[in-house]
Amino acid sequence: MNKKTSSRPVFPFTSIVGQEEMKLSLILNVIDPKIGGVMIMGDRGTGKSTIVRALVDLLPPIEVVENDPYNSDPYDPEQMSYEVLEKIKNNEKLSIVEIQTPMVDLPLGATEDRVCGTINIEKAISEGLKAFEPGLLAQANRGILYVDEVNLLDDHLVDVLLDSAASGWNTVEREGISICHPAKFILIGSGNPEEGELRPQLLDRFGMHAQIKTVKEPNLRVKIVQQRELFERNPIEFKNKYKDEQEKLTDRILTARKKLKEVNISYELLEKISQICSELNVDGLRGDLVTNRASKALVAFEGRNEVTPKDIFTVITLCLRHRLRKDPLESMDSGYKVQQVFKKVFEYE
Structure with a gap:
């Protein structure tokens, strides 16, 4: 089995000082994604993006069907694209690889086509193919979709994201052609309340809402600055210092996922x-x-x-x-x- 990994160092989750409310919300959503995602509201510069990226680094790798743009689960038909299901029907052997749990950052100016994917109508008509170019929802399947400044995103686009996160599927329809693919992800949105709140009916669709505030205690602020400096000076050494704690937390999350049914x-x-x-x-x-x-x-x-x-x-x-x-x-x-x-x-x- 092949294994793909990303080598860019990420700030360790267990080294993050404070923001307990936000950390707990994220961990609970990773244990049970059906909670429905997290909306994180807080001041600028409080490490919202840092914590979300650190969370992904905690998660174990997942097995996917190689070269499948939807990160299809090779063992669960519910989380397979139609192409993979066709291969199984035709008794073709699936090539399986391990990848890091996907995390997709949604850029603020993203269009609906970029998010949902597009159907190449010309190709579909001339060659009789469903020529679909997958978007960000396909990349985020079985992972995390992070939307910074979600309160500045077009309401219609937020609706699309919430619908996919809730149903686990994304449907694209153009000129009578319809494509459906799995899009099961944990939606994490963050924003600054000064820039406006989300509409109540959209806010209600997020499972949890964490508020984060700028740390006031001088000694904690100093600790946060020092942690950041140490990480930037030598990321590998800094990560190694927290390696045991990170592994323990990953094990706790995996054990909790299995234990959930017994609670x-x-x-x-x-x-x-x-x-x-x-x-x-x-x-x-x-x-x-x-x-x-x-x-x-x-x-x-x-x-x-x-x-x-x-x-x-x-x-x-x-x-x-x-x-x-x-x-x-x-x-x-x-x-x-x-x-x-x-x-x-x-x-x-």
């Missing part, structure tokens, strides 16, 4: 989650579902089997704060509101 949440706790969502006037059931999934992923990550109220308290703000209706006269952080209602429902101190 239980009692009916009583599910009812209380729904009561909180109801009292907060959260529209739809997405908040209930995401809080349930995120609690279970946290329990699996900690190597336990049963969800407790404390687990729910840890994740519920991240799952609900962006789903609350905003009162224009209210400046209170919505996280505080979620916690107050949680404490009331759970009689929790």
